Amino acid sequence: MKKLYILTLNLLCVAACYAQEHNMSANYVAPTDELVKTKLQNWQKLKFGLFMHWGTYSEWGVVESWSICPEDEGWTQRKGPYGADYNTYVKAYENLQTTFNPVKFDPDKWVKAAKDAGMKYVVFTTKHHDGFSMFDTKQTDYKITDPKTPFSSNPKANVTKEIFKAFSKENFMIGAYFSKPDWHSKNYWWPYFPPKDRNVNYDPAKHPDQWQKFKDFTYNQIGELMTDYGKVDILWMDGGWVRPKSTIDTTVDWQKAITFNQDIDMPRIAEMARKKQPGLIMVDRTVAGPYENYTTPEQQVPDKPLDHPWESCITMGNSWSYVPGDKYKSANEIVTLLIKIVSRGGNLLMNIGPGPDGDWDPVAYSRLQQIGSWIKVNGEGIYNSTSVAPYSEDNIYYTKADKGNTIYAFVTSAKDQVTLPASITLHLQDINKVKNVVLLGSGKKVKWKADKGTVNITIPAALQTGSGLTQAAVFKVQY
Template identity: 40%
Template sequence: MEKLQTADELTEEIPDSAAGENEEAPEEKIVQGVHNYSAAEGYVRPTDPKVLEKLEWFQDQKLALMMHWGPYSQLGVVESWALSDADAGWSRTDIDWEADGRSFKEQYFGLNKTFNPIRFDPEKWAETAAEAGIRYLVFTTKHHDGFCMWDSKYSDYKITGEDCPFHTHRYADICGHLFEAFRKKGMGIAAYFSKADWHTDSYWAKGFPRGEYMWRGPSYVPAEHPEEWERFVAYTQNQIRELAANYGKLDIMWFDAGWVCPQAGQDIRLGEVIEEIRRWQPGMLCADRTVGGPYENYITPEQCVPEEPLGVPWESCITLGTSFSFAYEDTYKTPREVICLLVDIVAKGGNLAINVGPQPDGRLPKGAVASLKGMGEWLKVYGEAIYGTRVCDPYKKGNIAFTRKKDEDILYALELFPDEKTVVPEVVLLPFTEDVIESIVKVTMPDSGESIPFTRQKSGILVKPPRRPLDTAPIARVYRIERKRRSARTGEERR
């Protein structure tokens, strides 16, 4: 399994020259398109009971399908980032058809005129996701390039625009059809929305000293041009309202472009529009990533996994392939790799948003589908140790991870085998604290329902799982551990 980098390691890789001039990033930096994540110590717990209820739902789901899709998929290049001249050093390594930034940007922004994913079938996507054990969708309604995957009345740069050949297709309003298909399968909806918009003339506005050379922020200083900035704020808030008002129930609004924030002098007053939306979408979560404060309802590590439990709601967004956007001849993580990743995240109290970039023709790549279905086969058998669980001390020891159901009477130990060639031991020590060891009454194997004997030791319980004739090590052996009922252990009422 490939080693995921920590956010600090990612930060160390970028040279100082890659930052745009006048770019004073907030405390959480965005490096080579990858967001660091907010410190758990600064987390602001919501006070709205409906939001708290939705956070409980969120922490039960564990597995999301994230999807970055837009006209850029035609070229198999990084989404949006190559448009920023200040980020060209890392983002244009695959751009070889035009050398100058102006021509490249014109060609990129013109990709809408050839984007025609006629093989897009939202029902098939939803069916694949359901088979994979996905519980909610995180879909890019708009990335930094400003292209709208819904029928926005505030922009002509959209999938339903007359200059986009797909606009006559029966599924032209992609967000509407996709959200409905996933809801029918019982999955939640998170609308990814970039607060930056590099296409609208109120953000990358012309006639300012920066000229043609652009960076990830606006082409002007908002405090010095408040009227121009207010134009952008109105535009952005209107699009956020539009998604929340016209596209059914949204469980989450997931905001990218963490540099668009008050700390960086780019205040779009997100809170006021979110509170307005919550009047008709009560409890809707808001993930204003890396910004902190009352509208970052959960933390979003990107392409990395925290070393330890964070103690607050969180979700790692990690690619199934090598990039968030579609890449030709991409390679995908195996089901074994993804399940080991998922278990590591869930044991630390997080969710995994596994990202797949759809093809330009509207289909999901075969390699990605095969991996997703392999994930789902494992989760059909062992999902009880994943969904609806919380952190269980000691959460992870060596290759053994732990989870628990919320009532604490049922625990799970997941013995992971990241390498299929690993020798599978006949006897396993499951480490627990003394109070847990004394309360255990039964150990079973979820795949067969078979009870297995166990022996209490000072440092845990010793179990001897049944031998299975396998040529390779399983992805994991999962143990279901029953404890004495809580009322019997403590005299407390069970919740």
């Protein structure tokens, strides 16, 4: 029966990641705290990070949290043996806590794969909208370390702490994903009323005591993460409908549905969090203002550079959470995404969903290995780079070294094996004299001629099809 349930829901998970795209907020407000500004600048140089959505929902192979949300959307549908009745479904969903036992959990294995792939920071879902805490919170028993959860007896039961510790050892920046809404909390979805949609199910203005309890619950959970889990660099907060009503953008469809003022007192949270973690980058997604230190276009790449720090969060497969048989992007697709994003001045946060056994799909490891092989040859054009006009032309994308006079031209390929044309023309603005042009990873010279910002590169026949390069070729132009 359980296997049938997984199969019937898989297609919904595939569709979900596209249906839940988040609009970026406008009117960016730059931070004023010098420590935050410095950390944000350092984060912008890292370019490539690992995202992980993981929770009890991985057992069923269903979309993370959303199937318990009483909205009639494609990604909230309930199928399988419990799907006919909402309350029965939610009870069965929450009962997953009693069977969740990811015995193959080994964060050191993840660190090695991510590091070899060239990733430099990690963001982990400490708690998604369903409220199940993947850390040892004292605020609720709906958590991985509660005795009701089989994995609680494992020495590594506090998975958030283990993940942060393992990645910190390899000098990754550490990010804590945290959902502001909590659909398990009796102070967010108050049992006195049935839940109506993703929002709080009562008017906080009418029941201020109830809302204050939820604010304190949120404050205390974030306080725990900032206190007991080592160095935390990024607090990545999701669930943008929990926001002051004055910040609602009525041009965005999903924000039009926010009925109540859900002000969670972000100034209070920020003051506490940054006292415990000086320089903490805060990402209050889609809520423009002093607590959205960078924006997060989801499953998309901006057409042009943005005037502020940003990161595209994109799934390696089709779903954010684990889905059996998920279709993963090819290494070529991922490298191309990374190049496009970096050419526009952003970072790529690539998501991999661990399975119910506590490990990734073998395909994910294979993709990371392939990406790492490419990064080892061409990473100098990725890290510590900035965008530079004309940014891109056809299948050529440009970056500029943060220091020195060097531009990198990435020639993307439709196939894993790179085939180069007989000649390539680069149009580089404001460059009068070129000193040298090198094809990274080839070990062979190419002929070039430069004139007032135009660089014509002639590629020998042997290099056109026999370079041995994969995913994308990179020309290093020094001027």
